[in-house]
Amino acid sequence: MSLNSVVESVTSRIIERSKTSRRRYLTLMERNREKGADRSRLTCGNLAHAVAASSAADKQELVFEQRPNLGIITTYNDMLSAHEPYGRYPEQMKVFAREVGATAQVAGGAPAMCDGVTQGQEGMDLSLFSRDVIAQSTAVGLSHAMYDGVALLGICDKIVPGLLMGALRFGHLPGMLIPSGPMTSGLPNKEKVRVRQLYVQGKIGKDELMKAEMASYHSEGTCTFYGTANTNQMMAEFLGLMMPDSSFIPVDTPLRQAMTRASVHRLVEISNKGKNPRPMAEVVNEKAIVNAIVGLMATGGSTNHTIHIPAVARAAGIIVNWEDFSELSAVVPTLCKVYPSGPSDVNKFNEVGGLPTVISELAGAGLLHRDAPTISENGLDDYAKRALMGNDKNVVYTPAKPSSDLEILRGAKEPFHPVGGIQLLQGNLGRGVYKSSAVADNLLTIEAPARVFQSQTAVKEAQKAGELHRDVVVIVIGQGPRGNGMPELHNLIPSLGVELDQGFKIALVTDGRLSGASGKVPAVVHVGPEAQVGGPLAKVRDGDVIRVCARTGKLEALVDEKEWAARTPTKPHRATAGTGRELFALMREAAPSAEEGASPMLFMMDRELEEIGDDVEKGTEV
Numbered sequence: 001m002s003l004n005s006v007v008e009s010v011t012s013r014i015i016e017r018s019k020t021s022r023r024r025y026l027t028l029m030e031r032n033r034e035k036g037a038d039r040s041r042l043t044c045g046n047l048a049h050a051v052a053a054s055s056a057a058d059k060q061e062l063v064f065e066q067r068p069n070l071g072i073i074t075t076y077n078d079m080l081s082a083h084e085p086y087g088r089y090p091e092q093m094k095v096f097a098r099e100v101g102a103t104a105q106v107a108g109g110a111p112a113m114c115d116g117v118t119q120g121q122e123g124m125d126l127s128l129f130s131r132d133v134i135a136q137s138t139a140v141g142l143s144h145a146m147y148d149g150v151a152l153l154g155i156c157d158k159i160v161p162g163l164l165m166g167a168l169r170f171g172h173l174p175g176m177l178i179p180s181g182p183m184t185s186g187l188p189n190k191e192k193v194r195v196r197q198l199y200v201q202g203k204i205g206k207d208e209l210m211k212a213e214m215a216s217y218h219s220e221g222t223c224t225f226y227g228t229a230n231t232n233q234m235m236a237e238f239l240g241l242m243m244p245d246s247s248f249i250p251v252d253t254p255l256r257q258a259m260t261r262a263s264v265h266r267l268v269e270i271s272n273k274g275k276n277p278r279p280m281a282e283v284v285n286e287k288a289i290v291n292a293i294v295g296l297m298a299t300g301g302s303t304n305h306t307i308h309i310p311a312v313a314r315a316a317g318i319i320v321n322w323e324d325f326s327e328l329s330a331v332v333p334t335l336c337k338v339y340p341s342g343p344s345d346v347n348k349f350n351e352v353g354g355l356p357t358v359i360s361e362l363a364g365a366g367l368l369h370r371d372a373p374t375i376s377e378n379g380l381d382d383y384a385k386r387a388l389m390g391n392d393k394n395v396v397y398t399p400a401k402p403s404s405d406l407e408i409l410r411g412a413k414e415p416f417h418p419v420g421g422i423q424l425l426q427g428n429l430g431r432g433v434y435k436s437s438a439v440a441d442n443l444l445t446i447e448a449p450a451r452v453f454q455s456q457t458a459v460k461e462a463q464k465a466g467e468l469h470r471d472v473v474v475i476v477i478g479q480g481p482r483g484n485g486m487p488e489l490h491n492l493i494p495s496l497g498v499e500l501d502q503g504f505k506i507a508l509v510t511d512g513r514l515s516g517a518s519g520k521v522p523a524v525v526h527v528g529p530e531a532q533v534g535g536p537l538a539k540v541r542d543g544d545v546i547r548v549c550a551r552t553g554k555l556e557a558l559v560d561e562k563e564w565a566a567r568t569p570t571k572p573h574r575a576t577a578g579t580g581r582e583l584f585a586l587m588r589e590a591a592p593s594a595e596e597g598a599s600p601m602l603f604m605m606d607r608e609l610e611e612i613g614d615d616v617e618k619g620t621e622v
């Protein structure tokens with residue numbers, strides 16, 4: 001099947017738009033390879049420091065035999081259930097590296113926060129910007145210039161994008177993400193939501209709620225809904241930066257262990273001192289980025305990736321925008337119904353076919369660039385294969401089978417929807433993204449009077465007071481990157497869900513974010529320009545009739561044009577202090593829009609790189 005013409009034209013447009021920035025990026029990476037971070041340029045003193053803590057055998061290999069050395073960036077902590085297994089990984093990875101004549105060192109650590117722990121709390125205001133901190137921490141670790149390849153240990157929301165943004169600035173190095181797998185299924189996600197709504201309605205107490213939460217989040221491993229963490233896994237496979245079919249092998253199983261071993265062996269092979277070097281700068285190209293967007297649409301992934309994919313791309317000199325997402329969404333069918341888009345979790349999704357089936361279907365329909373380079377030997381085609389345990393305890397691959405459950409996963413010829421799971425909505429209120437895969441068909445158009453809020457607490461109080469017991473479009477402003485750092489407002493969903501279940505027409509419109517776990521309630525998020533910089537959402541007044549229509553792609557205030565033009569935007573209140581938020585003032589000040597990736601770090605980086613232009617030598621000489 002030949003490549004879909006829209007996929008082709010969007011890719012060409014991205015290549016054209018990114019011509020200058022991509023060329024400069026690749027030149028800088030080439031310069032890194034020739035003159036930058038490389039062991040061969042370290043002095044004896046530098047080297048002695050670097051190996052002082054290594055075993056005698058590793059010292060010999062590292063200093064005198066110049067064997068491949070892998071740098072591990074770990075985001076281990078035992079606060080994130082998904083990251084807890086990483087505590088054991090570096091020691092195991094060192095053993096796996098020695099098996100193939102290589103060494104591995106922990107190059108550095110990066111922070112990793114759990115959005116589940118901070119959801120609805122002040123700490124959530126640090127979440128999006130923590131992605132830049134992770135990118136910078138990754139760069140700090142890799143600045144040690146000891147490595148021939150990079151292993152990135154991270155799973156959750158901002159962590160994978162942050163690791164990639166940092167590592168891509170060392171794109172002359174081959175790199176790979178190594179996941180640790182989902183936890184076993186606990187209380188079904190749908191049941192968890194039902195219990196939460198009962199609590200909001202005062203029908204059960206805190207003890208019962210706590211019991212349900214702990215039955216849902218019950219062990220190590222990634223949360224089982226298809227939220228941001230699991231969408232990260234999908235993205236990493238579609239980018240060709242993770243071993244094929246490594247996303248959803250359950251945590252702490254023999255196959256998971258075999259996959260980690262295979263990952264390390266493969267990373268040595270593609271390392272700069274290996275048989276077949278594949279630098280990250282070459283793997284993450286325009287085609288790979290388009291593949292990731294196609295994957296997002298087909299799986300109905302997290303809305304957060306409409307921010308993360310532009311940011312990751314930008315770190316590799318590639319500029320994508322929401323028009324690209326929207327055009328791809330129009331031709332990519334929705335193939336998956338995984339919670340919050342359907343009742344099943346990622347374990348079930350994996351059982352019935354998982355990502356190999358999705359990739360095989362999309363590639364067969366001409367919707368993926370099969371010639372995009374990947375870390376795997378035979379490119380993207382390898383990702384259409386199922387990983388199994390072989391007799392010798394090594395991972396073996398077999399071709400993907402068609403879905404065994406059409407309620408969860410479908411083929412490209414009989415999809416759930418002919419278009420993708422995320423839509424772009426725009427109009428006189430600006431533009432934002434909408435996760436249609438999770439919304440019931442009868443709610444795709446909502447026209448109702450607005451209630452404007454400046455915090456999620458205020459919304460919850462209004463709901464408790466019965467003020468949202470009617471058709472209403474809830475507008476929450478001041479939640480963008482420049483306002484308060486763009487928190488997820490997922491805590492609103494149980495309150496709004498209760499009203500929705502009563503049969504009211506409810507929608508949420510905000511310049512903030514939602515969680516990958518949010519669905520059900522029609523919501524336009526990341527609306528820009530944000531209210532903090534005078535965007536149109538700041539002009540909405542209580543009672544204005546708002547139209548949110550995913551069918552026509554409209555986001556409008558039905559207000560007389562003259563009156564609208566004459567209105568002064570409200571300046572939202574900002575909570576900028578407490579829980580360390582004051583430390584992030586610099587980030588709020590420099591943050592670009594969500595569509596541009598919302599990364600102050602990349603925004604300022606681009607400004608400096610623009611001054612250097614094509615004269616890389618000028619910008620790098622010391």
Ligand SMILES: O=C(O)[C@H](O)[C@@H](O)[C@H](O)[C@H](O)COP(=O)(O)O
Binds near residue numbers: 227518
């Ligand atoms: O974007 C995401 O996927 C989230 O940030 C995710 O981490 C979520 O917020 C929590 O885990 C809470 O999930 P529930 O409250 O729905 O259980």
